[in-house]
């Protein structure tokens with residue numbers, strides 16, 4: 001059986017980690033694409049040379065031309081620039097918007113049947129622009145952020161309770177920015193929601209509030225430590241979970257930036273909500289009940305994403321006609 005082709009558009013920190021994970025997990029053959037000459041070729045060769053040691057079979061190549069995407073089953077987009085200390089993700093909007101226009105055109109021409117996962121920031125606006133620029137169906141274009149933000153929340157909670165990360169579930173919804181919404185009511189240890197764990201004396205509301213705050217600032221914490229760029233191991237692992245659910249039709253329920261057309265009372269926008277990912281792409285939007293403070297926080301977050309999408313529309317009005 002021929003292996004699936006996975007195209008990684010952007011071969012920087014996340015792109016390289018993605019290629020390595022695709023190999024280690026034997027998810028398919030990899031084509032790494034970048035505008036930097038030699039970088040995708042060098043990384044692909046380096047990772048290919050690790051395959052005899054780790055015992056995986058995958059064909060890895062690098063390219064500087066969009067033709068290399070031809071026939072890709074999955075495209076994962078990290079092309080663009082990351083932020084540095086003192087910057088917000090939103091500061092990347094105008095530079096990365098131009099990149100999304102180029103990448104969208106490349107995908108439209110060479111990989112129109114692919115499942116596309118966007119990672120480039122500011123995420124919710126960039127996945128919106130990428131869908132417009134590529135013209136692919138909404139259910140085949142999705143953004144990665146919620147899996148990462150929820151993984152951070154899960155990790156901090158597991159650490160707080162001194163339990164396995166495997167037994168902690170969490171959902172972080174909304175936009176991938178300072179307004180993201182970690183949902184305590186839908187976050188659990190072995191099925192026990194966080195508010196019940198507070199009542200049981202496992203922790204205090206103050207500690208939960210501190211963990212929520214750390215989760216919201218999880219990206220900036222790493223940017224400030226690295227100084228030269230942003231997180232890449234956990235973001236790559238998160239996108240791989242989404243790609244794997246598509247390739248293996250696992251139908252995992254994952255928080256992703258998905259296109260909403262009325263769900264959650266949001267129209268024509270990508271925002272983080274739980275979705276089912278299977279072989280058809282985003283197969284279902286899971287509409288959970290949001291009440292009180294959670295609903296207010298979600299609406300505030302949607303407002304922030306709307307502001308970024310409006311900025312995209314101003315900078316690139318031609319995207320709207322697509």
Ligand SMILES: NC(=O)c1ccc[n+]([C@@H]2O[C@H](COP(=O)([O-])OP(=O)(O)OC[C@H]3O[C@@H](n4cnc5c(N)ncnc54)[C@H](O)[C@@H]3O)[C@@H](O)[C@H]2O)c1
Nearest residue numbers: 010011012013014035079080081082119120121144145235
């Ligand atoms: N959604 C998330 O949760 C999340 C998490 C981490 C990082 N990010 C974002 O992902 C993006 C990539 O992060 P990184 O750490 O891999 O950055 P990086 O700088 O290491 O890699 C980006 C790559 O994109 C390439 N590139 C730039 N313009 C391009 C173009 N027009 N066409 C093709 N390639 C192009 C660069 O040459 C570089 O190799 C950033 O925007 C970052 O903010 C998002």
Ligand SMILES: O=C(O)C[C@H](O)C(=O)O
Nearest residue numbers: 083089121219220230231
């Ligand atoms: O924080 C960033 O700029 C990168 C990414 O969005 C993250 O959350 O790690």
